[in-house]
Amino acid sequence: MKLARSLKAWNSPEFDDVLKREIEELALAHLPLQQGLCASSYALDDKPGVMIISVADDPGFIRAKVGIFYSGIIGGCSCADDPTPVEPQPEYCEVLIAIDKATAQASATLLADAQ
Numbered sequence: 001m002k003l004a005r006s007l008k009a010w011n012s013p014e015f016d017d018v019l020k021r022e023i024e025e026l027a028l029a030h031l032p033l034q035q036g037l038c039a040s041s042y043a044l045d046d047k048p049g050v051m052i053i054s055v056a057d058d059p060g061f062i063r064a065k066v067g068i069f070y071s072g073i074i075g076g077c078s079c080a081d082d083p084t085p086v087e088p089q090p091e092y093c094e095v096l097i098a099i100d101k102a103t104a105q106a107s108a109t110l111l112a113d114a115q
Contacts, residue, residue: 001030004099004104010062016052019064023050023097032110033070036093040072044088051096064100065111067092 009018023031024047034042049069056063073090094111 001106002104003099003106005105007099007104010099010101015055018043019055019066019097020050023066023068023095024048024089028070031068031089031095031108033040033068033072033093035096035110036068037091038071038093040068040074041092042073043091044071045075046071046088056101060101063102064097064099066093066097067094069111 003022006015006022007017009015025068028043028045030050031048033048037043038090051067051069053065055065070091070093071093073086073088095108096109096111098109099106
């Protein structure tokens with residue numbers, strides 16, 4: 001994934017807002033949301049809520065710790081007598097986003113200590 005707008009906004013007062021919007025616009029396949037599930041078994045492809053927790057400036061990378069609020073469901077058999085709830089369940093995970101300062105290529109890594 002590329003976060004070019006975030007890289008362009010780096011060292012400006014708008015950086016946090018730009019990064020938040022750019023992450024919210026990502027295809028969820030770029031984020032480790034399935035691995036971050038705690039209350040359900042399948043991450044929904046809804047727009048997540050993003051909270052910037054901290055940002056660090058390394059020589060080659062911008063590293064941002066972000067909290068992501070999203071929904072999941074518990075997959076059942078869809079039988080008439082299946083007691084599994086189909087309502088979306090709230091989920092939260094923390095992810096480290098690393099943005100390469102030269103290319104804007106970014107990676108997302110699930111932080112296990114937030115679960």
